[in-house]
Amino acid sequence: MNVITDALCPFCGCLCDDITVVVEDNKIIEAKHACMLGSAKILGHCRLGGNNIETHHTIKEPMTRVDKNSNFKEVSYDEAINEAAEILAKSKRPLLYGWASASCEVHKKGLLLAEELGAIIDNTASVCHGPTGLATHEKGSPSATLGQIKNRADVIVFWGCNPVQAHPRHMGRYSSFARGFFSEKGRKGRKIIVLDVRKTDTAKMADEYVEIQQGSDYLVISALRAILSGHADVVPASVGGVLKDQLVKVVETLKTAKFGAIFFGMGLTQSKSRYKNIDNAVSLTFDLNSFTKFVITPMRGHYNVTGFNQVCTWETGFTTAVDFSRGLPYYNPGETAANDVLNRNEVDAAMVIAADAAAHFPANSVRRLAKMPLVQIDPHWSATTEIANVVIPTAICGIEVEGTAYRMDGVSLRLRKMIEPTHLTDEEVLERITQRVKELRGE
Numbered sequence: 001m002n003v004i005t006d007a008l009c010p011f012c013g014c015l016c017d018d019i020t021v022v023v024e025d026n027k028i029i030e031a032k033h034a035c036m037l038g039s040a041k042i043l044g045h046c047r048l049g050g051n052n053i054e055t056h057h058t059i060k061e062p063m064t065r066v067d068k069n070s071n072f073k074e075v076s077y078d079e080a081i082n083e084a085a086e087i088l089a090k091s092k093r094p095l096l097y098g099w100a101s102a103s104c105e106v107h108k109k110g111l112l113l114a115e116e117l118g119a120i121i122d123n124t125a126s127v128c129h130g131p132t133g134l135a136t137h138e139k140g141s142p143s144a145t146l147g148q149i150k151n152r153a154d155v156i157v158f159w160g161c162n163p164v165q166a167h168p169r170h171m172g173r174y175s176s177f178a179r180g181f182f183s184e185k186g187r188k189g190r191k192i193i194v195l196d197v198r199k200t201d202t203a204k205m206a207d208e209y210v211e212i213q214q215g216s217d218y219l220v221i222s223a224l225r226a227i228l229s230g231h232a233d234v235v236p237a238s239v240g241g242v243l244k245d246q247l248v249k250v251v252e253t254l255k256t257a258k259f260g261a262i263f264f265g266m267g268l269t270q271s272k273s274r275y276k277n278i279d280n281a282v283s284l285t286f287d288l289n290s291f292t293k294f295v296i297t298p299m300r301g302h303y304n305v306t307g308f309n310q311v312c313t314w315e316t317g318f319t320t321a322v323d324f325s326r327g328l329p330y331y332n333p334g335e336t337a338a339n340d341v342l343n344r345n346e347v348d349a350a351m352v353i354a355a356d357a358a359a360h361f362p363a364n365s366v367r368r369l370a371k372m373p374l375v376q377i378d379p380h381w382s383a384t385t386e387i388a389n390v391v392i393p394t395a396i397c398g399i400e401v402e403g404t405a406y407r408m409d410g411v412s413l414r415l416r417k418m419i420e421p422t423h424l425t426d427e428e429v430l431e432r433i434t435q436r437v438k439e440l441r442g443e
């Protein structure tokens with residue numbers, strides 16, 4: 001029996017780094033401290049079943065499609081990699097999408113392949129926190145590490161996010177309940193404000209719940225800024241379904257905080273006004289810094305969606321949605337994001353890796369993906385598998401392979417290898433596809 005301490009949970013953007021994993025005969029039999037979501041991933045990876053919870057259907061062997069239905073035949077890695085390389089090398093406008101549940105080392109290989117192919121490379125941020133990146137370009141991001149927030153924050157705002165369901169240990173480790181150096185009273189020493197369109201489980205635990213009419217976030221942020229700057233007189237009696245009295249009360253709580261933190265989710269990034277919501281929320285944070293210390297942090301979903309944005313920015317200067325077809329990186333979300341090019345029917349082949357595009361894209365984009373040659377690289381069977389032509393299973397990053405990942409606050413942490421892999425790694429598969437593409441092109 002082998003006990004691994006201080007392992008990272010490779011599931012959500014909290015990237016909890018206190019997991020103790022018990023391994024027996026190359027099987028994980030216990031994952032202490034992980035929440036239900038994290039445990040399900042860490043324990044459910046097992047291809048053999050046993051005592052582990054089989055939450056995900058893992059793919060045993062590489063496969064290629066034999067008919068229009070979801071019937072596949074098992075093939076060797078060589079055959080699958082060769083077919084994937086042929087699909088991509090023949091394509092005039094390939095799309096490489098996904099990357100959220102893979103390490104930064106995998107992202108680097110993916111960018112090299114995209115450059116070689118002249119492809120468009122995009123990650124899952126383009127359907128979640130992409131607008132956060134756009135707003136950060138325009139306004140910057142007055143932020144802090146989760147450690148600073150844990151140790152100092154006495155007022156916490158959750159806007160359009162529901163950590164109780166999506167990031168189950170966030171409130172205990174970093175925010176509402178966490179006890180820190182200057183916050184030894186934990187929850188008793190903090191005020192929690194939740195702004196959302198419905199009373200979520202997180203809202204039920206708040207000191208102040210502000211129910212906003214759907215699509216009114218921008219108006220409510222603007223009203224808070226007007227009140228904060230001493231212009232409450234221009235704010236009407238009700239804004240976005242919220243009474244002015246409640247907005248005044250919220251502003252009073254925010255400006256009298258010793259250290260405040262705003263966490264926001266897709267309720268803000270993907271609702272009406274999208275990146276302008278974040279732009280305005282960042283401005284509100286700047287305004288609050290005239291009175292006290294305030295920071296703002298996105299609640300990133302997949303454990304390393306932030307990492308792709310980091311690596312892509314080092315390598316290309318842009319966070320995601322990068323088009324290499326001109327021979328140099330070009331970026332213009334709204335034109336070069338995955339759903340933009342799929343909507344315009346520009347793409348003639350695609351590779352989806354470490355994500356499930358078919359489960360999360362609009363129906364029109366999924367229809368387009370289903371009609372073109374599609375390569376999937378992933379340890380798990382998903383909706384994308386059902387429409388893929390070539391399926392290449394890989395070892396699970398953060399469980400079977402070590403690597404680097406970025407937490408939601410931009411802190412990089414090292415994923416630990418818990419057990420020996422039984423499949424090729426994403427890095428190996430990408431390297432071999434890139435090599436084969438070069439051969440096919442006579443380079």
Ligand code: SF4
Binds near residue numbers: 012013034037168169
């Ligand atoms: S909160 Fe997220 S990172 Fe932490 S254990 Fe749960 S799923 Fe894993």
